Amino acid sequence: MTPLPRLFAVLALAALWAARAADAAPPPDVGAETPLTLQETLRRVAEQxxxxxxxxxxLRxxxxxxxxxxxxxxPTLSVEAENIGGTGAYSGGQLRETTTSLAWPLELGGKRAARVRAAEAERTAAVLGADAARADAVLQATEIFIEAAAGERRLVLARERLRLAETGVNAARARVRAGKASPIDEQRAEVVRLNAEVAVGQAQRTVDLARATFARWTGTPGAVPRAAWFETVEGDVSPETDTPPALALAEAEVAAADARLSVARRARIPDLTLSAGVRRFAAVDDRATVVGIALPFPVFSSGRAGVAKARADLDASEARQRTIALDYGRAAASAQAELDNARAAAQTAGGPALAAAEEAARIARLGYEAGKFSQLDLLEAERVLAETRGGAVQALTDFHLARARLIRLQGRADPLFKD
Structure with a gap:
C-alpha cells in the first residue's frame, strides 16, 4: 500500500473511533452544581x-x-478689523486698520491652588466612598451566601422530618393492625406526614429562590454555597483601632466642603486679562504695538451667593458628621450586643439543647414502638426536636449575619472565616 492510501486509512479509523467515543460519552450535565466558598463568592462578585x-x-x-x-x-487669539467700509475717505477700505492680539487671563487670589485643593479633597472622599460601596457589596454578598447556606440546611431538616413522619406512619399502622392502638393514631400520623411534605415543598422553593439569587450575584449558573464553617460559633470581632469608615467618610466630606468654600471666596476676587498685539494701518502699511488690560466690574454678580451656598453646604456636612458620629456609637453597641446574643443562642441551641431533644425523641420513638409511650408523647418529642434543630440553624444564621454586619460597620476587610 502506498503512503497516501495508508494515510487515508489511518484518518478513517481515527474518525470512526472518535465518533464511537462521542456516542459512548455521557451527555453534559446542564444542571450541574458549582460549589463556591465564601472567598470564591466574594472574588466573583468583585470581578463581575x-x-x-x-x-x-x-474614582476615575x-x-x-x-x-x-x-x-x-x-489664552484668546483675536483679530479685529476697523474702517473696512464707509463713505468718503473710508470707502473701499483704504484706511483699514487690522489688529491681531493675544489675550491671557490671569487668575488672582490663589484660585487655581484652591481649586486643586478642593478637587483633591473630593478625590479623597470619592476613594472612601468607593471603599464603602465595595464593603456594602461584600456585606450583601455575604448575607446572600449565609441565607443560601441556611436554606440548604433547612431543606435537609425538612426532609429528615418527613422521613421521621413516614416512619411514624408505618409504626402507627403496624400497631393498629396488631390491635395495640386505635385507628386514630394512624390518621394522626398521616396528618403529621402531610404537613411534613408541605414543609419540604416550602423549603425546596426557598432553596431554589436562594440559589437563583446566589447564581445571579456570582454570575455562576448552578452555584451553591459551600460553608464548612457554618456550624462553627467562634471568631470574635476585635475592637477597631482606626477611624471607622463612616466617620472617615464624613470627615472627608467636611474637608471637601470647606475646600469648596475657599474656592467660592476666592472667586470673588476679579481676574485680570492681559493682551498684546500688532495693529496694521493699510493706508501707510505701518504697524504699531497694542497692549491692554481688562478687569471685570462686579455689578450684577459679586459672588456672595456662591459663598453663601458653599457656607451652607459646609454647615450641612458638619451636621451630618455629628449625626453619623452619634449614630455610629449606637449602631456599634447594638451590633456588638446582637452578636453576643446570637452567639449565646447558637451555642445553646446547637449544644446541650439539641442533644437533649435528640435523646428525648429517640427514647420516645423506642417507647412508642414498645407500647410504653403514647403517640402524643412521640409526636411531641419529635416536634420539639424539629423546632430545636430549626432554632439551631436560625441561631447560627443570626450569629453569622450579626458578625458580618459588625465587621462591615468597623470597616474590616477580613472575611468571616477562612474557607
Whole structure:
C-alpha cells in the first residue's frame, strides 16, 4: 500500500473511533452544581458585580477632576478689523486698520491652588466612598451566601422530618393492625406526614429562590454555597483601632466642603486679562504695538451667593458628621450586643439543647414502638426536636449575619472565616 492510501486509512479509523467515543460519552450535565466558598463568592462578585464597576468609574471621575482643576485658563487669539467700509475717505477700505492680539487671563487670589485643593479633597472622599460601596457589596454578598447556606440546611431538616413522619406512619399502622392502638393514631400520623411534605415543598422553593439569587450575584449558573464553617460559633470581632469608615467618610466630606468654600471666596476676587498685539494701518502699511488690560466690574454678580451656598453646604456636612458620629456609637453597641446574643443562642441551641431533644425523641420513638409511650408523647418529642434543630440553624444564621454586619460597620476587610 502506498503512503497516501495508508494515510487515508489511518484518518478513517481515527474518525470512526472518535465518533464511537462521542456516542459512548455521557451527555453534559446542564444542571450541574458549582460549589463556591465564601472567598470564591466574594472574588466573583468583585470581578463581575456592578458595584465595583461603579466604584472604579467614580474614582476615575474624581481623578480626572483633579486634572481639570490643575489646568490653566486658555489664552484668546483675536483679530479685529476697523474702517473696512464707509463713505468718503473710508470707502473701499483704504484706511483699514487690522489688529491681531493675544489675550491671557490671569487668575488672582490663589484660585487655581484652591481649586486643586478642593478637587483633591473630593478625590479623597470619592476613594472612601468607593471603599464603602465595595464593603456594602461584600456585606450583601455575604448575607446572600449565609441565607443560601441556611436554606440548604433547612431543606435537609425538612426532609429528615418527613422521613421521621413516614416512619411514624408505618409504626402507627403496624400497631393498629396488631390491635395495640386505635385507628386514630394512624390518621394522626398521616396528618403529621402531610404537613411534613408541605414543609419540604416550602423549603425546596426557598432553596431554589436562594440559589437563583446566589447564581445571579456570582454570575455562576448552578452555584451553591459551600460553608464548612457554618456550624462553627467562634471568631470574635476585635475592637477597631482606626477611624471607622463612616466617620472617615464624613470627615472627608467636611474637608471637601470647606475646600469648596475657599474656592467660592476666592472667586470673588476679579481676574485680570492681559493682551498684546500688532495693529496694521493699510493706508501707510505701518504697524504699531497694542497692549491692554481688562478687569471685570462686579455689578450684577459679586459672588456672595456662591459663598453663601458653599457656607451652607459646609454647615450641612458638619451636621451630618455629628449625626453619623452619634449614630455610629449606637449602631456599634447594638451590633456588638446582637452578636453576643446570637452567639449565646447558637451555642445553646446547637449544644446541650439539641442533644437533649435528640435523646428525648429517640427514647420516645423506642417507647412508642414498645407500647410504653403514647403517640402524643412521640409526636411531641419529635416536634420539639424539629423546632430545636430549626432554632439551631436560625441561631447560627443570626450569629453569622450579626458578625458580618459588625465587621462591615468597623470597616474590616477580613472575611468571616477562612474557607
Amino acid at each position: 458585580g456592578p458595584q465595583s464597576a461603579l466604584a472604579d468609574a467614580t 471621575s474624581a481623578e480626572a477632576n483633579v486634572g481639570v482643576a490643575r489646568q490653566l485658563p486658555n
